[in-house]
Amino acid sequence: MQKITMTTPLVEIDGDEMTRILWQIIKDELLVPFVDLKTEYYDLGLEHRDETGDQVTIDAAEATKKYGVAVKCATITPNAARMTEYNLHEMWKSPNGTIRAILDGTVFRAPIVVKGIEPCVKNWKKPITIARHAYGDVYKNAEMTIPGAGRVELVYTPADGSEASSILVHEFKGSGVVQGQHNLDNSIESFAKSCFEYALDTKQDLWFATKDTISKKYDHRFKDIFADLYENEYKEKFEKAGITYFYTLIDDAVARIMKAEGGFIWACKNYDGDVMSDMISSAFGSLAMMTSVLVSPHGYYEYEAAHGTVQRHYYKHLKGEETSTNSVATIFAWTGALRKRGELDQIPELQKFADKLEEATISTIESGKMTKDLALITTLENPTVLNSRDFILAIREKLEELM
Ligand code: NAP
Ligand code: MG
Numbered sequence: 001m002q003k004i005t006m007t008t009p010l011v012e013i014d015g016d017e018m019t020r021i022l023w024q025i026i027k028d029e030l031l032v033p034f035v036d037l038k039t040e041y042y043d044l045g046l047e048h049r050d051e052t053g054d055q056v057t058i059d060a061a062e063a064t065k066k067y068g069v070a071v072k073c074a075t076i077t078p079n080a081a082r083m084t085e086y087n088l089h090e091m092w093k094s095p096n097g098t099i100r101a102i103l104d105g106t107v108f109r110a111p112i113v114v115k116g117i118e119p120c121v122k123n124w125k126k127p128i129t130i131a132r133h134a135y136g137d138v139y140k141n142a143e144m145t146i147p148g149a150g151r152v153e154l155v156y157t158p159a160d161g162s163e164a165s166s167i168l169v170h171e172f173k174g175s176g177v178v179q180g181q182h183n184l185d186n187s188i189e190s191f192a193k194s195c196f197e198y199a200l201d202t203k204q205d206l207w208f209a210t211k212d213t214i215s216k217k218y219d220h221r222f223k224d225i226f227a228d229l230y231e232n233e234y235k236e237k238f239e240k241a242g243i244t245y246f247y248t249l250i251d252d253a254v255a256r257i258m259k260a261e262g263g264f265i266w267a268c269k270n271y272d273g274d275v276m277s278d279m280i281s282s283a284f285g286s287l288a289m290m291t292s293v294l295v296s297p298h299g300y301y302e303y304e305a306a307h308g309t310v311q312r313h314y315y316k317h318l319k320g321e322e323t324s325t326n327s328v329a330t331i332f333a334w335t336g337a338l339r340k341r342g343e344l345d346q347i348p349e350l351q352k353f354a355d356k357l358e359e360a361t362i363s364t365i366e367s368g369k370m371t372k373d374l375a376l377i378t379t380l381e382n383p384t385v386l387n388s389r390d391f392i393l394a395i396r397e398k399l400e401e402l403m
Contacts, residue, residue, distance in 0.1 A: 010070070013060045014045060014073050022330050026334060044073070049095070054090075078091045124262045138181060145177055200241055201295075204263060207266045208223075285377055289329060291304075324371045324387050366380075368383050
């Protein structure tokens with residue numbers, strides 16, 4: 001069989017621990033035998049990030065800007081324990097945070113739906129993709145405890161020296177708390193743009209919700225920015241693609257989600273996205289079945305699994321014990337990236353290969369062969385539990401049948 005050739009390299013961002021082990025097996029067994037894989041490799045394993053003073057993370061993000069598509073393995077975000085474990089020079093920042101800051105993107109998370117792993121909301125038939133605005137609001141707040149009676153005001157002092165304005169927050173009679181939040185038109189616009197683009201890209205409806213009836217300036221601004229951008233730039237494109245943009249109040253959205261069938265994107269403000277993405281992933285079954293893609297408003301894409309480096313399994317692996325770590329989300333990170341590369345470079349064989357690898361992965365699970373995390377929650381009878389490597393080899397067998 002002739003291998004599929006690529007023209008533009010994919011930015012390959014390697015990572016840490018158990019997911020790094022899976023990464024290599026996936027490449028060796030599921031990619032290299034079928035695709036003449038062309039990648040530009042960046043090693044974001046923690047040792048190498050430390051050796052390069054984290055420059056490699058910046059280089060990987062810049063390469064993503066250059067080529068447009070990246071695939072990333074999960075990486076350790078160092079904390080105090082990791083400082084000692086890896087004898088680090090510095091407590092390096094989260095690579096995902098660094099990359100997101102450079103690409104200015106929005107993260108879209110979607111569950112991989114297979115028969116036998118049923119969502120606990122029984123009418124959810126298709127994935128619900130969550131887009132979380134990752135700037136501002138309560139995550140960049142200024143808050144104070146108020147010890148006793150007194151007046152709290154918000155004051156805006158214009159940089160150009162013109163007159164300041166203020167508004168009363170509360171005239172405290174006793175002790176309490178207060179909080180100031182902000183957001184930026186630019187950031188909300190980028191978020192909106194990424195959402196509209198991704199909806200077009202994946203041909204799914206887009207939902208957005210805030211509490212604009214209560215927050216008539218703050219939340220209303222989010223609503224207006226989305227509405228203006230839709231009217232001016234996306235309405236026609238959406239109509240042509242046969243998809244819709246739907247705005248409602250956040251409580252109405254939550255109520256409707258429970259009755260919906262899925263198959264759409266739900267754009268959320270920062271806090272709503274934090275809370276709702278955990279609800280959606282747990283309701284769909286498992287974090288190990290959740291994909292994640294960073295979409296920048298400039299059209300750069302970075303694909304990864306939503307889960308971390310699965311540290312506990314890695315330590316078992318190091319002791320020579322058998323592991324049964326689920327590689328599905330990491331495989332789908334690769335298929336997402338390869339499909340996008342194929343689309344941009346007009347290589348239909350590459351797109352078809354991505355489809356087939358996903359099909360092989362899903363049908364392996366549906367035939368009863370799966371990793372332990374899925375075996376614990378499946379509705380299929382007598383599932384076969386495979387170890388990390390054998391699960392990937394089972395997928396390879398299916399893939400060979402399909403090729
Ligand atoms: P985690 O790696 O997501 O794993 C937490 C637990 O979830 C695991 O111990 C395992 O449960 C289960 N799990 C997650 N993925 C699985 C998979 N593919 N197959 C089977 N089970 C899976 O989260 P963590 O342990 O909190 O974090 C470990 C490291 O990952 C940290 O250093 C963190 O900084 C990093 N992290 C990176 C990213 C990223 O790069 N995007 C995201 C999150 C966390 P059992 O132990 O019960 O089997
Ligand atoms: Mg959360």
